[in-house]
Amino acid sequence: MSDVKNILLAGVGGQGILLASEVLSEVMLMAGMDVKKNEIHGMSQRGGSVVSHVRYGKKVYSSIIPEGEVDILFSFELLETRRYLPLLRKNGQIVVNNLKIAPPSVALGQREYPENLVEEIRKKFPATTVVNGLDLALEAGNAKTVNTVLLGALSKTLDIDQALWLQALKKMVPERLLEINLKAFALGCNI
Amino acid sequence: MQKVLLSGNEAIARGAYEAGVLVAAAYPGTPSTEILENAKRYKEIDASWAPNEKVALEVGIGASFGGARVLVTMKHVGVNVAADPLFTLSYTGVRGGLVLVVADDPELHSSQNEQDSRNYAKFAKVPMFEPADSQEALEFTKLGFAAGEQFDTPIFLRSTTRISHSKSVVSLGERPQDVPQPTLERNPAKLVMLPGNARRRHFAVEDRLRKMAEWSCRQSFNRIEKGAGKVGVITAGVSYQYVKEVMPDADVLKIGLVYPLPEQMIRDFAANYETLYVVEELDPFIEDQVRAMGIQVIGKDKLSICGELTPGRIQKGLFGQESPTEDNSPELPPRPPNMCPGCPHRGVFMELNRAKAYVTGDIGCYTLGFMPPLSAMDTCICMGASIGNATGISKVISAEEQRKVVAVIGDSTFLHTGINGLMDMVYNQSTATVIILDNRITAMTGRQENPTSGYMLNELKTYRIDMEQLCRAVGVQHVKVIDPYDIALTRKTIREEMARPEVSVILTTRPCVLVPRDNQERRTPLYVDHDKCTGCKACLRLGCPAITWDEEKKKPNIDKILCVGCKVCQQTCGFDAFVECK
CATH class of the missing domain: 3.30.70.20 (Alpha-Beta Plaits)
Incomplete structure (x- = not known):
C-alpha cells in the first residue's frame, strides 16, 4: 500500500493559495520526502475557484490526487470547501478558513450563498478544524497573512518537525514581512 | 547534487540554461508562459517576447543559423501561427540546436481548443520528446539540443498543462563553461529553400526520421519497467504517472521520444502480452501507429479522446470501476473567473451590451465580456480573428444590421495577428467598427510586456508603439482615442462610430489595473x-x-x-x- 499522503488546497484566486502550497511542498521536501504539487493557474487572479494538489511520501507518481483519496482538505473559503468535499476519503480531515466570499451569481442577487455550511461540513467530516483566519491575521498585524495563519493550523494536523515550517517560511517569505508571518503562523498553531 | 522543487516550465528553462542556450524567444500563452519568464533569470540567455509565435520561431531560426542553441516556446495553438516557418525549418535543419517547446492544454483549462500537437511532429516531420515530470523536462530539453544537432533537425518538446504547472523534485546540473561564440557561415544550398534545394532536402528529412527511429530503440529515454509480466502498457508523458498509480503491477513501455516511434522496441515489447494497452491523452497518436504495425491494443475504445486523463478516468475507462467518490452535492453557485475590480474593459462591455452591438471577440481577459451580466460577446475564434470576422459578417447582412457589428481586440492580440485584419478592412472598405482595448500589457497570461508596454522581457525600457499612429498609417480615417473610465464619452463614441458606415477604430487607453508601474495615480475606494x-x-x-x-x-x-x-x-x-x- 502506498504511503503517499494527499492534501488538497482550495479557495478563491487571490487568497494566497499558491504561496501556501509552495511553503507546504518545501516543508515536505526538507523533510526528505518525494513531493509533487499541481495546480491550474493562468486565469486565477480574476477571482475564480482555485485548487492545488500536494502529494508527498516515499515515491509519488501522479501529481493529481486520485479521486476520493484526499486525506486533508485545506480550504480557504467555505463554499469552495463544500465544492470539493466529494474528493475527500472517508474519515478525511478538513482545515477550513471561516470565510464566505460571494461568487458572481450571489453578488448579483441571483443565487443564494448556501446556508449552514460549517454545520454541514462538520456533520459529514467530524475531523474538521474551523479557523477564524482573518481575525488571527489582523491580530498578527496584517490581513494578508491569513494563508500563513491557516498553514499554522494545518501544521498541527501533520507530523512534521516545527523547525522545518519555520525554515520554509524564512526561505519563502520576503524579509520585511517575515516577523509578521511568523507571528501569524504561531497564532494558527495555537488554535 | 542540489535537489529543488521545480515546475515543468522552470525545469525546461533550467534545461536550456544547462544546454548552453544563448537565445530564447516566445509569445506568451498558457500553459507555456513561465518558461521564458524563468529563462530571463539566466543572464547568459537573451530572452525576449516576440509579437507572435511565427516571429518567435523565425528569430529562433535565425539564431540557430548563426550557430547558437535556441529555445522557442508557445502554447499548442501558437504552433498554428508558427507552422509556416516550422514546416520548412524541418527541411533546412539547424546549425545550433533548436528546441521548440509546445505546451498542450488537454481539458482546455485556458484555451479555445484541445488540439494534440503530436500530430504536428508527424505532419512537419519534426522529432518530438515528451517528458513525464520536471526532471525529465530538464533532461529532455538538454537531450533535444544534442539529438537535434546530431541528426540536423529541429526538435519538439511537448508539454501539457499538468507537466508545465506541476512541481516535482529535480537534481540540477551545470552550464558548460565553453559555449562557443556564434559566427556567420554561409550554406545557401541548405538554407535557401528554392524548389531545387528543397527537393534534395526532403530526402534528407525522410532519411533522418528512419535513422532516428532506429537510434531511439537503443536510448534510455525509452524504457521498459517490469511488473508482474501479465499485461503490457505503452504510454508517454503525464499518462505514465497515472498508469503507475492505477496499474502498479503492469509492465510498462514508457516512451520518451513520441515521434518517430521506436518501432522495433514496440514490436519486441508487444510480443510478450496477450493484453496490451496504450494509455495516452487526446488523440490515438501512439495507438494508431502501433495498430498500423499489426498489433492489437486496447486504447481509445475505452479512454476518451476528449479531455485530460486522471487516475480515476483511467480506472473507470479500462476497468469499469467507478471512482469511490460519489458526487451527491447540491448544485452549488459556480465561481467563474471575472474581470478584476477597476478593469478598464468593464465599462466598454456594459456599453456594448446597452448598444445591442454584435461583438466579434478575441483572445484575452476581455473574452470575459462574454460572461453575464456584461454578456457582450457573440464570437471568439482565435488570436486576431475578431477583425476579419467583423469584415466577413458585415459583407452579408443588411446596411441596418451592419451598424451593429463591432470587433473587440486587445493591444497584444492586435499586434499579434489583428493588424492584418485591419489592413484588409481598410483595403476592402468594410463598414465595421473596431475597438482596441489598449491596456499596454499582455494581461490574461499574467501580464507580459509587449510592443505597447514600453518595456522588454528583460525589464529594460524600449520604444512604445504608437497605436493611434499605427491605425492611421494603415489608412483608418476615423481613430477615436478615449478613456474607458469616462462612461459618457465611451457611450457616445461607441454609438457614433457604430453608426458610421466606414471603418473606424476606437482606442481605449487605460492601463491594466494590475500593473503598478502604470497605476501611480492615487484613488480612493x-x-x-x-x-x-x-x-x-x-x-x-x-x-x-x-x-x-x-x-x-x-x-x-x-x-x-x-x-x-x-x-x-x-x-x-x-x-x-x-x-x-x-
Whole structure:
C-alpha cells in the first residue's frame, strides 16, 4: 500500500493559495520526502475557484490526487470547501478558513450563498478544524497573512518537525514581512 | 547534487540554461508562459517576447543559423501561427540546436481548443520528446539540443498543462563553461529553400526520421519497467504517472521520444502480452501507429479522446470501476473567473451590451465580456480573428444590421495577428467598427510586456508603439482615442462610430489595473450611501466583484478592500449614491 499522503488546497484566486502550497511542498521536501504539487493557474487572479494538489511520501507518481483519496482538505473559503468535499476519503480531515466570499451569481442577487455550511461540513467530516483566519491575521498585524495563519493550523494536523515550517517560511517569505508571518503562523498553531 | 522543487516550465528553462542556450524567444500563452519568464533569470540567455509565435520561431531560426542553441516556446495553438516557418525549418535543419517547446492544454483549462500537437511532429516531420515530470523536462530539453544537432533537425518538446504547472523534485546540473561564440557561415544550398534545394532536402528529412527511429530503440529515454509480466502498457508523458498509480503491477513501455516511434522496441515489447494497452491523452497518436504495425491494443475504445486523463478516468475507462467518490452535492453557485475590480474593459462591455452591438471577440481577459451580466460577446475564434470576422459578417447582412457589428481586440492580440485584419478592412472598405482595448500589457497570461508596454522581457525600457499612429498609417480615417473610465464619452463614441458606415477604430487607453508601474495615480475606494440608493440595481450591470447585493437591505455594498476607486459604478448611478470614502 502506498504511503503517499494527499492534501488538497482550495479557495478563491487571490487568497494566497499558491504561496501556501509552495511553503507546504518545501516543508515536505526538507523533510526528505518525494513531493509533487499541481495546480491550474493562468486565469486565477480574476477571482475564480482555485485548487492545488500536494502529494508527498516515499515515491509519488501522479501529481493529481486520485479521486476520493484526499486525506486533508485545506480550504480557504467555505463554499469552495463544500465544492470539493466529494474528493475527500472517508474519515478525511478538513482545515477550513471561516470565510464566505460571494461568487458572481450571489453578488448579483441571483443565487443564494448556501446556508449552514460549517454545520454541514462538520456533520459529514467530524475531523474538521474551523479557523477564524482573518481575525488571527489582523491580530498578527496584517490581513494578508491569513494563508500563513491557516498553514499554522494545518501544521498541527501533520507530523512534521516545527523547525522545518519555520525554515520554509524564512526561505519563502520576503524579509520585511517575515516577523509578521511568523507571528501569524504561531497564532494558527495555537488554535 | 542540489535537489529543488521545480515546475515543468522552470525545469525546461533550467534545461536550456544547462544546454548552453544563448537565445530564447516566445509569445506568451498558457500553459507555456513561465518558461521564458524563468529563462530571463539566466543572464547568459537573451530572452525576449516576440509579437507572435511565427516571429518567435523565425528569430529562433535565425539564431540557430548563426550557430547558437535556441529555445522557442508557445502554447499548442501558437504552433498554428508558427507552422509556416516550422514546416520548412524541418527541411533546412539547424546549425545550433533548436528546441521548440509546445505546451498542450488537454481539458482546455485556458484555451479555445484541445488540439494534440503530436500530430504536428508527424505532419512537419519534426522529432518530438515528451517528458513525464520536471526532471525529465530538464533532461529532455538538454537531450533535444544534442539529438537535434546530431541528426540536423529541429526538435519538439511537448508539454501539457499538468507537466508545465506541476512541481516535482529535480537534481540540477551545470552550464558548460565553453559555449562557443556564434559566427556567420554561409550554406545557401541548405538554407535557401528554392524548389531545387528543397527537393534534395526532403530526402534528407525522410532519411533522418528512419535513422532516428532506429537510434531511439537503443536510448534510455525509452524504457521498459517490469511488473508482474501479465499485461503490457505503452504510454508517454503525464499518462505514465497515472498508469503507475492505477496499474502498479503492469509492465510498462514508457516512451520518451513520441515521434518517430521506436518501432522495433514496440514490436519486441508487444510480443510478450496477450493484453496490451496504450494509455495516452487526446488523440490515438501512439495507438494508431502501433495498430498500423499489426498489433492489437486496447486504447481509445475505452479512454476518451476528449479531455485530460486522471487516475480515476483511467480506472473507470479500462476497468469499469467507478471512482469511490460519489458526487451527491447540491448544485452549488459556480465561481467563474471575472474581470478584476477597476478593469478598464468593464465599462466598454456594459456599453456594448446597452448598444445591442454584435461583438466579434478575441483572445484575452476581455473574452470575459462574454460572461453575464456584461454578456457582450457573440464570437471568439482565435488570436486576431475578431477583425476579419467583423469584415466577413458585415459583407452579408443588411446596411441596418451592419451598424451593429463591432470587433473587440486587445493591444497584444492586435499586434499579434489583428493588424492584418485591419489592413484588409481598410483595403476592402468594410463598414465595421473596431475597438482596441489598449491596456499596454499582455494581461490574461499574467501580464507580459509587449510592443505597447514600453518595456522588454528583460525589464529594460524600449520604444512604445504608437497605436493611434499605427491605425492611421494603415489608412483608418476615423481613430477615436478615449478613456474607458469616462462612461459618457465611451457611450457616445461607441454609438457614433457604430453608426458610421466606414471603418473606424476606437482606442481605449487605460492601463491594466494590475500593473503598478502604470497605476501611480492615487484613488480612493467608494461606498454606497444607502440613504440615496434606491436599490435600482443599475450598478449591478457592471458585474464588478467589489459590488455585492445585500438581500436584506435590497441595496448594494462595496468591498473597500477590493475597490480600486475607478468610479465607473458612480457613473452608472442616477442617484449620486456612490461616494468616495473619507
